[in-house]
Amino acid sequence: MFKRLLTLTLLIVLVSGVALFAVEDRLVIAVPWAGAELEAFLPVLQAFTDETGIEVTPITLRFEDLAVFLPAQFAAGITVADVIFMWSWFIEEKARAGHVLAITEVIDPADLLVGALDPVTIDNQLYGIAYTGKVKPGFWYRLSFFEKHGLTVPGTWEEFVALLEEIAQIPGIVAPIASGNGVGWPLSDIAEHFLIAFGGPELFKALVAGEIAWTDPTVEAIFADKLVPLLKAGHFGEPTEWTMAKELWWGGDYGLYFMGSWITGMVEDPENLGLFTLPGTEGMVFAIDYAFIPIYTERPAAAKKLISFLATRGQVIQVGKGGHLATYINVPLEAYPPVDARVAELLVGMVVLPDLDDTIGGAFQLAFWDQLKLLWVAPEMLPEVLGILEELAP
Template sequence: MGENNAPIGRRTVLRGAGGGLVVLTGLGSAGGVSAQEAITVTAVWTDDEEEDFLAVVDYAEDETGLEISYAPRDTETLLTETLMDYEVGVATADIVVLPTEGRVQRDGAAGHLEPLGDLWDEDDYATDYSAVEVDGEVYAAPFGGDIKPGFWYRPSFFDEHDLEEPEDYDEFVDLLDEIDDIDGVEAPLASGNGDGWPLSDVAEAFILRQDDGAELQLDLIEGDASFTDDRVVTAFEELQELLEEGYFSEVRDFGVQYEFFWENEIPLYFMGSWTPAFGAIEDPEDLDYFMLPGSEAMVTSINWFTVPAYAPDVDAATDAVEAIISPDGQEVWTERGGFVPTALDVPDDAFDLEVMQDISEQADEVELVPDLDDALGDPFQAEFWSQLLGLWAEPEQDVEPMLESLDDVLQETVGEDET
């Protein structure tokens, strides 16, 4: 993906592909580390985020007396390997962290997961049981929430060039035009990629800025709205116009784009709350963001901890999950930056950076909606990512046939969930 195949951060290629870390299918069962030796966790965090999560693991080990090991996978590998393993009754790891609640519900309904509702009280967390509940059983426990607040920028760059945050969409387009004329700028907007996201996050922002955008997003997830809705068409036409104007950069791995962002070569980057923790961000104090004008909602995506029904020691795995998702466990990562806890009892002063506190406070003031493709899962998610990559490659195409195709897959996905 992109120009640099080295992994940088969340949902990217496996670091072990070059020979460092080897991740085996069925890690928690035959041929892998047994539950008696260590509780194994697999998730999508690598590099800086892996270090942050390992600090939480240290806390959980002290609390439980368990040995806990961690092996990262990229999103596609995680979703594919677990599906194959579960079908033959194998636990890919003792604890599997899934970024897609749609997949949690499917795995729970299929009998692949242990119920975890007893580990957390929905009144104490910033989410409800319903997101991962099937027939009265809750099949996952919430860890950090990834909030997608808007376009990140460096205040020092804005100050140097007398730029201001836009108040409306016309001012947003004017801002892009101003930035585009600055020497050394490749393009105003970053096009990050990792199998099709975070282009999907950008697309969702444009859906949310339409009339009743939050309700529209929820209706799309439930199958009560069509991807050919006039508002979705408008959102994609707005994206298309910006692409045709050359306001979006070349598509690169999303982690690599942070380097271009920090060097002010691509000064605006629609990205998540994990941004301040990335290694390319040399001074997190020189970060701020603004919502896409017209938006009155933010997308939030939760990292869900699950325990496969095939884990050798389910009780030990659930003990580890309980410690990790606790307010004290989540506070460990919160203090390190780039993390928004789902546990409501994490104190406000745990945020080391003002911008992280700002995101948390603004999230309390706007409507929060689920990530569209994460909530739906495949086959919609894969098709959504594919079509967006196609739009970025050929922005002059007619968007309506693309949206008709996406709507067909949307209805297929929702139909599968209802059966």
């Protein structure tokens, strides 16, 4: 009896082992999405498997966590996944240190938006791909809210301030604009929008490149004359956890909410969404999700196939699920849901800009988030806030 049981067990182990290794390639991809966002990504992976026969397992890992343990893994010559979504500054840094696989031969830069691959290109060698992205276009509002209270979209700065004052008078309103919080990035998006609107795309690019100081009078004036007076007047609400702030805004506690285009997939009725940028804005942050292959992958050929698919055909499927804008130029406009098509239209005529803190990264990114949280509740500390940012800027 015991012998039979042992034979049966061995047989099961053998068969399951054969089944496991029967799959030619099995990739692991680290993605920053969970829940509904991950659900929307799974069809992309399924399409890749259908096309190539290579199975892909997604694992959710936040960029903040990857930044902590990937350096240690790379130092040990291992990797958590074959393809990893990560900040562009991190990919560049690790590519320079020799931890990232060059993929120049599998990607045609002409297939992607001009400049999209610049942050992950070093000496004409490509080390990552630009997947889809999200724009951080401006202030979202509920159409029904504006209609009910007879509010109109502002065409000038004065009209914008007047709109905020009008919203502040509405009974039940806590503050005209909801301030999302978390680790701090929602406030950085607002600050970036003000810098682009009142400093122009060139000043914004100069800040990213470290060519202009944060204490420069031009930069200081944008904060001191535009953002700080709104904070002091109480037009921005207290920083509140960003998903909770979204609920409160949608529920009518706030009139406006500055958020990225992913919000279209987070509200009950996207058709009730309206959007405007600060008057005079000529540029828009297009935050691209970048991915790379660590040199420590055991399946470089299959990983290259996956990354090539994500850079091109995969994006057609992804944008159809909502909340994403393609960097692959051959995605037809019909592939987008109507609300995202409207967001995509906003990009027309705008200078596309990188996300400031995601591009600079490192200690500056943390300080930028933290100092803005301080500025939001203590606007009188502007000189010190800008001084600290300047100390850590590139």
